[in-house]
Amino acid sequence: xxxxxxxxxxxxxxxxxxxxxxxxxxxxxxxASGESVTLKCVMSLAKFKDYCVDWYQPGxxxxxxxxxxxxxxxxxxSVIPDRFSASKDLASNACVLTIAxxxxxxxxxxxxxxxxxIYYL
Numbered sequence: 153x154x155x156x157x158x159x160x161x162x163x164x165x166x167x168x169x170x171x172x173x174x175x176x177x178x179x180x181x182x183x184a185s186g187e188s189v190t191l192k193c194v195m196s197l198a199k200f201k202d203y204c205v206d207w208y209q210p211g212x213x214x215x216x217x218x219x220x221x222x223x224x225x226x227x228x229x230s231v232i233p234d235r236f237s238a239s240k241d242l243a244s245n246a247c248v249l250t251i252a253x254x255x256x257x258x259x260x261x262x263x264x265x266x267x268x269x270i271y272y273l
Contacts, residue, residue: 173195177193185254191251193247195247196245204219204267205247205265205266208264209262219238220239220247233255235254236251237249238250247264
């Protein structure tokens with residue numbers, strides 16, 4: 153088994169937001185190639201449903217994976233494999249990255265960020 157290291161980061165929020173969200177997640181996940189993995193970032197704010205989520209892989213350059221706000225407001229570049237998907241778990245205030253059928257090249261660090269959707273600005 154290979155240990156997965158998952159990391160988080162925060163993006164800037166609009167000036168009218170009084171409370172900064174805090175994201176937490178497990179530091180690593182053990183998974184074998186071919187299995188599926190779910191990575192969660194849990195957010196501290198009650199209004200989590202109002203935020204959108206971006207997922208990245210660190211590096212130079214930073215690799216943008218996908219954006220998720222809802223099933224009708226999401227984006228994934230065509231170069232990102234279909235095995236990557238995102239969702240929200242509103243019951244636990246979590247943003248979720250799922251990788252179905254992990255490949256060797258997927259073993260990496262993953263970052264999530266939260267921000268308001270563009271129509272809030």
